[in-house]
Amino acid sequence: MYYPEPIAKLIDSFTRLPGIGPKTAARLAFHVLRMEEDNVIDFAKALVSVKRNLFYCSICCNITDTDPCSICQDKSRNETVICVVQETKDLVALERMKEFNGYYHVLQGAISPMEGIGPDQIKIAELLRRLGDDTVKELILATNPNIEGEATAMYLSRLIKPFGIRVTRIAHGLPVGGDLEYADEVTLSKALEGRRELD
Amino acid sequence: MYYPEPIAKLIDSFTRLPGIGPKTAARLAFHVLRMEEDNVIDFAKALVSVKRNLFYCSICCNITDTDPCSICQDKSRNETVICVVQETKDLVALERMKEFNGYYHVLQGAISPMEGIGPDQIKIAELLRRLGDDTVKELILATNPNIEGEATAMYLSRLIKPFGIRVTRIAHGLPVGGDLEYADEVTLSKALEGRRELD
Numbered sequence: 001m002y003y004p005e006p007i008a009k010l011i012d013s014f015t016r017l018p019g020i021g022p023k024t025a026a027r028l029a030f031h032v033l034r035m036e037e038d039n040v041i042d043f044a045k046a047l048v049s050v051k052r053n054l055f056y057c058s059i060c061c062n063i064t065d066t067d068p069c070s071i072c073q074d075k076s077r078n079e080t081v082i083c084v085v086q087e088t089k090d091l092v093a094l095e096r097m098k099e100f101n102g103y104y105h106v107l108q109g110a111i112s113p114m115e116g117i118g119p120d121q122i123k124i125a126e127l128l129r130r131l132g133d134d135t136v137k138e139l140i141l142a143t144n145p146n147i148e149g150e151a152t153a154m155y156l157s158r159l160i161k162p163f164g165i166r167v168t169r170i171a172h173g174l175p176v177g178g179d180l181e182y183a184d185e186v187t188l189s190k191a192l193e194g195r196r197e198l199d
Numbered sequence: 200m201y202y203p204e205p206i207a208k209l210i211d212s213f214t215r216l217p218g219i220g221p222k223t224a225a226r227l228a229f230h231v232l233r234m235e236e237d238n239v240i241d242f243a244k245a246l247v248s249v250k251r252n253l254f255y256c257s258i259c260c261n262i263t264d265t266d267p268c269s270i271c272q273d274k275s276r277n278e279t280v281i282c283v284v285q286e287t288k289d290l291v292a293l294e295r296m297k298e299f300n301g302y303y304h305v306l307q308g309a310i311s312p313m314e315g316i317g318p319d320q321i322k323i324a325e326l327l328r329r330l331g332d333d334t335v336k337e338l339i340l341a342t343n344p345n346i347e348g349e350a351t352a353m354y355l356s357r358l359i360k361p362f363g364i365r366v367t368r369i370a371h372g373l374p375v376g377g378d379l380e381y382a383d384e385v386t387l388s389k390a391l392e393g394r395r396e397l398d
């Protein structure tokens with residue numbers, strides 16, 4: 001037995017998404033069948049629109065629907081600081097904090113020899129272009145605290161320090177609200193290494 | 200900070216699906232961004248098609264894109280038996296077994312006073328209409344083994360027995376491959392009650 005073709009196709013499309021197996025896909029497809037038609041059409045339009053109306057910002061390489069993106073357009077920010085992140089999601093996480101007032105650069109990935117991603121596959125050339133005039137004084141490397149992120153940070157640091165720009169790395173340590181007991185050794189050792197005087 | 204509008208809209212659409220929270224929705228939306236455009240368009244078309252091209256079979260009330268549905272069109276089946284299920288998913292599960300050769304009737308729900316669903320809200324009238332001539336000899340009630348399913352089975356049984364049609368209920372008992380130790384008391388008691396002679 002088979003599902004009617006429209007349902008089978010939708011189940012197939014859902015299974016292509018990460019973390020969605022055939023049973024969940026079937027459940028979602030039957031849910032769509034019961035949704036209001038307007039909502040389903042909005043969903044379909046949103047899918048296509050994401051593919052068609054988004055591109056990389058010509059300055060910071062963030063994903064955007066306007067060029068330059070809304071952050072690069074914002075003249076009230078501190079133009080002497082650029083925070084380098086791997087993905088748009090990371091930028092959103094930092095923006096949610098509402099404390100950082102500089103600009104961003106989104107690498108759209110990290111150096112990963114295992115996956116065959118070298119410095120040329122991510123947006124490093126675009127970053128260097130932004131450092132051409134002497135506006136930028138500090139580059140904050142906020143790539144992920146894992147092997148690829150660290151390797152990318154190391155690479156960028158060596159590449160950019162000769163420009164005479166201050167290159168910093170976000171701190172590693174215990175997450176706030178975390179439990180010392182459950183911290184892994186590397187985090188603990190980084191937390192010790194990065195200890196600061198109390199004032 | 201916000202996501203660019205097309206992404207925000209897609210995240211919003213994904214969050215409307217059952218079991219998908221904002222974090223998963225964001226992950227799925229970014230995945231869509233990286234999918235091939237053709238696949239995304241197929242996905243969008245599948246969504247709309249499910250809403251527009253599916254309807255209830257005029258005979259068995261199954262969801263279908265042809266009328267009558269492919270099962271009701273199949274003249275090789277045994278027309279004296281109808282198996283009553285709650286949902287298309289249940290029908291698919293039974294068909295996967297490849298052993299049942301009769302026709303189906305899909306109630307599209309179960310009687311549930313708690314949710315305000317009475318006999319008129321599910322496809323019972325359509326079922327009675329099929330019992331008008333004397334073709335059908337047996338009605339197998341394969342509604343779910345939970346309160347709503349049992350109530351529906353009980354209701355149908357009382358309603359249809361006076362027609363002189365054999366009304367049966369699928370067996371309750373221990374699932375094959377299950378562990379007696381972990382079975383709940385109701386299932387165990389049903390398994391005992393339904394015990395059969397070994398031959």
